[in-house]
Amino acid sequence: MQSVVETFIRRWQGQEGGQERANYALFLTELCDLLGLPHAQPAAASTEANDYVFERVVREPNRDGAPTRRRIDLYKRDCFVLEAKQSRIFGDKSLRGAAGSAENMLPFPGMEPQTRGRRGAGRAWDVLMRNARAQAEDYVRLLPPDHEPPPFLLVCDVGHCIEIYANFRRDGKAYDIFPDRRTYRIYLEDLRDEAVRKRLVSIWSDPLSLDPARHAAKVTREIATRIAKVSQALEKAGHPTEDVAMFLMRVLFTMFAEDVDLLPRNSFKRLLKDCADRPEIFPGMMEELWRAMDEGGFSATIRHPVRRFNGEFFRNRRALPLRREEIGELAAAADHDWKDVEPAIFGTFLEQALNPGERRRLGAHYTPRAYVERLVIATVIEPLRLEWAGIRATADRQKSEGRERQAIASVQAFHDRLCNLRILDPACGTANFLYVSLELMKTLESDVLEALTDLGGQEALHGLESHTVDPHQFLGLEVNPRAAAIAELVLWIGHLQLHFRNNGGIPSEPILKAFHNIRCMDAVLVSPEDPRRPDWPEADYIVGNPPFIGGKDLRARLGQPYAQALWAAHPHMNESADFVMYWWDRSAELLTRKGSSLKRFGFVTTNSISQVFQRRVMERYLGAKSPLSLVMAIPDHPWTKVTRDSAAVRIAMTVAEAGKLEGQLMQVVSEDGVATDTPVILFRETSGRINADLTTGVDVTAAEGLKGNTGICSPGVKLHGSGFIVTRKEAEHLGRGRHPGLEKHIRNYRNGRDLTNRPRDVMAIDLFGCTQDAVRRLYPEVYQHLLLTVKPERDRNNRATYRDNWWIFGEPRRELRPALAGLSRFVATVETAKHRVFQFLDADVLPDNMLVVIATADPADLGILSSRWHTIWASAQGGTLEDRPRYSKSRCFDPFPFPVLSNTDRQAIGLLGEALDAHRKRVLADHPHLTLTGLYNVLDLIVSGTHPDRLERRDRRVFEDGLLLILKELHDELDTAVAAAYGWPADLAHTDILAHLLALNKERTREEKRGIVRWVRPDYQIERFGSETEKARQIEADLGPALGIAARGSLPPFPSRNDAAQTALVIDALIAAGGAVDAAGIAGRFRQGQRVRPAVASVLASLYRMGLVSTADMGRTFAFRRAA
Structure with a gap:
């Protein structure tokens, strides 16, 4: 194998100097031969079949609707996008700058091929490689919708190296150096290493096997399980839980320190082996080792000098006695490779292991790292990446103009800023968010340090050895002392893992710093006393x-x-x-x-x-x-x-x-x-x-809530005691029908399930308005029943009103009762339900808290509420519980602008409202298997276009028995009638309906400020909520929208001497433009106008060279690449 590798290296080494474009396909094909991988397939005419091809076509939509064809150098679906080093304008692989007149085109100096140095010597600022990386990230965004973003992105410099970037989140956004700063760039000579060849084979054939999270969670869970057994044994032996937790955290850090060579290799494992035979010596030996780790110096326990760790972990050196079995568990935990431990979940597992109440859920209930990353990236990393992109372009511009020192200074300034940022988690728990923030910022720091090295060699890094992103920047507030201690442990283990992965070498002493960055405190209250x-x-x-x-x-x-x-x-x-x-x-x-x-x-x-x-x-x-x-x-x-x-x-x-x-x-x-x-x-x-x-x-x-809707909408009663609910037989036993007047206090009762499914036919004891003495005297059986079933529960309630008025509902809805008085029926809807359905309930029904009641008997009001004009509004306003829409009085009903009805409108909508309510009640009465939810489930299928003949057997029965086409027709006619009452087209789209209703709400709000109120139920509302004038007469008013035009502010200045600020402003302008724009257009956004056009053009040139902008017209206009 080695001879084949040497032949490949000799053949391709030195094939640099402008012919990369001609050679990249042959180079990659021969690389596949070397690695035993299949060749790319011939490209088919249909791109859908091109899952492993050279020159894979992707399409980028343009503003005019005609897509631009772009080509990925090598694409393997679900594995990688590979881009070879180049300088190109869309659709053109040749090395070139922009053509055209200086007036309309931007010059692109610095795009010519550069010679590359080897690792650690003479590396250059290679804008072509950086451009290729940005181009590849752009291609990921353009993949077909059914292609998941691949986990890897490769940038190939033919005859020199392949750079590897990864994104295992598969979200198509930024790709980071993989696996670390030291080894992400594979040079030709690195192919002699079998591990490097295996890594490339995995990228081609099984890329997800390289995702550390694939096995990190398993290893972390296994270690935590061992620790849980030791913790449980120590607690059974009578040791306080907090002492056990702190002791085991010191043990865990000692295991980690040995694995990363901060302690002599296998020294702690040998200690555990010796103590397994003589458990009685364990406490003394551990305490002596921890003394040495705290202070530094020789440790007799491991017979070796020990570095000074310091920090907080070893100031308390107390070691608890263990039996042979527990020492064996620690030895098993120590045998794991701690480089595989995932700090992002280790803290949660450890908290579960050390907490007796959580131990049974160990590893079963936790937040996967990918979810934590999603929020950290959006909050912290994306703005920093955007800022870094601007600094890279600034440095490139400065270098291209011969200002190398300023270029280095710009990057160093950003690095200094990165190392002084503070990230706060004010409810940090065991620091999973802080650790993920730390790791991702270290990854960004690696990119910054690479840029510094490329700009100025190792000399540019001078003085930065101790100036780095570290735990002191990651601040936490946590009320639980044990979790706070675990958080500090997690941050230090994570930081040291990253140090050895990216830098190598032993960190300076003390290894651990007492930053006090995790505070044990309540984040929202000093104390109940303060x-x-x-x-x-x-x-x-x-x-x-x-x-x-x-x-x-x-x-x-x-x-x-x-x-x-x-x-x-x-x-x-x-x-x-x-x-x-x-x-x-x-x-x-x-x-x-x-x-x-x-x-x-x-x-x-x-x-x-x-x-x-x-x-x-x-x-x-x-x-x-x-x-x-x-x-x-x-x-x-x-x-x-x-x-x-x-x-x-x-x-x-x-x-x-x-x-x-x-x-x-x-x-x-x-x-x-x-x-x-x-x-x-x-x-x-x-x-x-x-x-x-x-x-x-x-x-x-x-x-805004409208006065015209005041006082007629409310949730139903809230019982606060299940003893209030009785069956009809129980009601008779309690005296209903025997005691005069009790029928007014034991009433039919309905909750949400009663309406959406089938009524339970239960009743509720409603004693609102009755004194305790009156109940005991007039209805003694009821009094005793509540004394037995409700009072004990109320006696335990924290609220005095609930305890003192135990025979009355917790929330009897005093404001709703007068609104319902005198009505023969009222409208109700279930607060949280899949379908927003309104219906009439008889006046003798007592509504539960999970029903929202509208105190009106007018069928026109029911019709308006049942129309799409209100249900779309309610869906947008109400929010959801899990996946079920909620109906909130204050957001769905109070601000809803009812139409002003003519007599004709009121009659038409009222007839349809009555017909709708009657139809549903009739089919539900005739067919006991039907439910309201079932009716509307099938109605949704019909409305969405499902033909009745294609319904499943059960749904077809609902369709037939529920007379669903009649139900649909009634809703359609109701929607049309309500649209006519508003004076709007019946076929408005959802967003247009919301826009119209919001505009009408604003107009009604303005009217009400002028004293014009359009009451929903004026006969009831005016007397109680109206002005004195309104009580004499109801004001009529015309509708009319009011428009306002915001004044345009003054243009901002373009900074004259601050390169980084100029770059940031140009990037902001490109993002704001939302598409392609030229230098003149951007210059026009600033106070100096076209006088700053040359500076803007210079910034655009650097952004293009760095791959941060694209051009589709030979450099006339540019668009920001959001994937960069």
């Missing part, structure tokens, strides 16, 4: 996963004193907001504070963030005078690993930045492998201004 918000350390980015506790559960989960103090410390927060929103609110305040250092924050929250109480927190900042914007949002995303022993948890992710900006809304379209350590989630991305309800487009959250 109800203030604590100060957070200053940070440039905030990212994390605060605790998930629903607003309604705060008092029960955290205790009355804590909840009251929390609300007192945050008086601007609604008490119903989820716990996580206190972190969101504080971060938003810091982000929008004048002079703040904070650039972005990103949080994992419950996926109920788009619901009303959470949404109000976001709305306050999105619509503020100094606003923030959501630059990335995922409304619904899996979170923890799904197994038989752990339920699926769904979350949302939001990333915010100050200012009015567009963002990326990412909606999950497929989930694969969610029960594995390497899940794959695919998204559909939409760009635009992201609203508080995590949608783009029309911002319906800007709608």
Whole structure:
């Protein structure tokens, strides 16, 4: 084999100097022969079959709709995109600059071939390789929709090297150096190494086998399982849990230190072996070793000098006694290769191993690294990568103009900034977010150091040995002392792993620094006795996963004193907001504070963030005078690993930045492998201004509640005691029918399931308005029943009103009762349901809290609410619970602008509303197997185009018995009638409906400020909520939209001497343009106008050379490559 390798190296070494384009296919074909890999296939006429070919065609859409054909040098589906070193304009592989007149075209100096040095000597600033990398990333974005982004990106310099970049997230975004800075560039002579050849074979044939996460989780879980057994044994022996945890963390770090040669190889393993035979010597030997590790010096235990570790881990050197069995478990854990341990999940596993309550779930319930990465990249890494792209282009421009020292200084300044950034997780747990941030910033640092080396050789790195990204920049707040200690351990293990992977060599002493970057404290409350918000350390980015506790559960989960103090410390927060929103609110305040250092924050929250109480927190900042914007949002995303022993948890992710900006809304379209350590989630991305309800487009959250809708909508009663519900037989036993007046207090009762499925035919004891004494005197059987079934539960309730008024519903809805008085029926809808259906309920029905009640008996109101005009509005406004839409009074009903009905409109819509309600009730009564949900499930199929003959047998029965075509026809006619009442076309698209309704809401709001209120039920509302004038007469008013035009601000100046600022402004202008633009167009955006066009042209030239912009017209105009 070695002779074949040597022949290949001799044949290709030195084949440099401008003929790479002619030779790359032959070079790669012969490389495949060397590695025993199949050749690329002949390209077929249809690109769909071209899964492993040279010159694979991809198409880039242009603004005029005609796509540009581009070609990938070598493509292997699900494996890699390979681009050979080159300088090209679209569709042209030749080395060239732009042609044309100087007036219209940009010059491209520095594009000529350069000679390359070997590793560590004379390496050059090779813009062609950097351009090829950016080009390859661009091609990934242009792959067909059914092609997943490949995990690898290869850049080939024929006769010299292949650079390897990887992205195992498969999201098609930035690819990073792989496997590390020292070995990502494979030179020809490296092919002599069998491990290098195997790596290339894997990239070609089994690329995912190189994903560290594929086996890291397994190794990490095995180590944690061993530690859990030792922890359990020590706890059974009577040792306090916290002492056990700290002891085992010292043991774990000692194992790691041995594996990375910070302790002599196998010294700790030998210690464990010796102690297994004599367990009684274990504590003394460990304490002596830890003394040496703390102070530095000779250790008698391992008979060798020990480096000084210091830090916090070994100041407490106490070792706990272990039996032979536990020492054996530690020895088994020490036998694992700690280079395979994944710090991003190690902390979670260790917390589970050391926590008796969590131990049974060890490894079954945790967050896969890929999910953590998704938020960290969007919050921290993407803005830094964009900034780094601008600095690279600035340095290239400076170098091309002969200003090499300035080029080096620009890159060094960015490196210095990178090493001084502060990342805060204010609910850091065991530091999985902080560690992933650390690793990804170290990866970016590697790219920066490579650029420095290319610009100035090793001399450019002088003085940077100790100036590096390290744990002191990663700040955490954590209320749990054990988790805080684990967080520090995780960061140091991760940092040292990265040090040895990227740099090699022993770090300077002390090995561990006492940075005190993890603080053990509550992030949102000083204490229940001191109800203030604590100060957070200053940070440039905030990212994390605060605790998930629903607003309604705060008092029960955290205790009355804590909840009251929390609300007192945050008086601007609604008490119903989820716990996580206190972190969101504080971060938003810091982000929008004048002079703040904070650039972005990103949080994992419950996926109920788009619901009303959470949404109000976001709305306050999105619509503020100094606003923030959501630059990335995922409304619904899996979170923890799904197994038989752990339920699926769904979350949302939001990333915010100050200012009015567009963002990326990412909606999950497929989930694969969610029960594995390497899940794959695919998204559909939409760009635009992201609203508080995590949608783009029309911002319906800007709608305001209308006075005209006041007082007639409310949730039903909330019992707070199951003893209130009785059967009809139980009601008779309690005296219904015997005690006069009791029939008014034991009433038919309906909840959400009763409406969507089939009624349970139960009743509820409603004693609203009755005193305790009156109930005992008039209805003694009822009193005793509640005394037995409700009072014990109420006595344990934290709220005094619930305890003291135990015979009355917890929430009897005092404001709803007068609105229902005198009505023969009312409208109701299920708060959380798959289908938004409104129906009439008889007045004797008591509605449950999971029903939303509209106090009207008018069939025209039912018709309007049942039309698509309202259901589309409600869907956009209401948010979801899991995947089911919710109907919120304050967002769905209160701001909804009802049409002003003529008598003709009211009659037409009313007849259809009555017919719709009657039809559904009739088919449900005639066919006991039918349900409301079942009817609308099949109606959805019909509306979506499914022919009745293609329905499954069960659905066909629903179609026939439910008379679904009549149901569809009634809805269609109702939609048309309501459209006519509004005066709008009946076929408006969803977004247009929302836009029309929002505009009408704004107009109604303006009217109400002028005293014109369009009441939904004037006979009831005016008397209670109207002005004195309105009580005398109802005002009629014409509708008319009001338009406003924002004044254009003054143009910003273009900086004259700051190269980096010039580059950043040109990049901003390119992104804002959203397409191709020329130098003159960009210059026109600045105060100096065309006077700065030459400087803009110079920046564009550097951006092109670095592969950050593309041109489709020979250099006249340029577009920013978002994949770069």
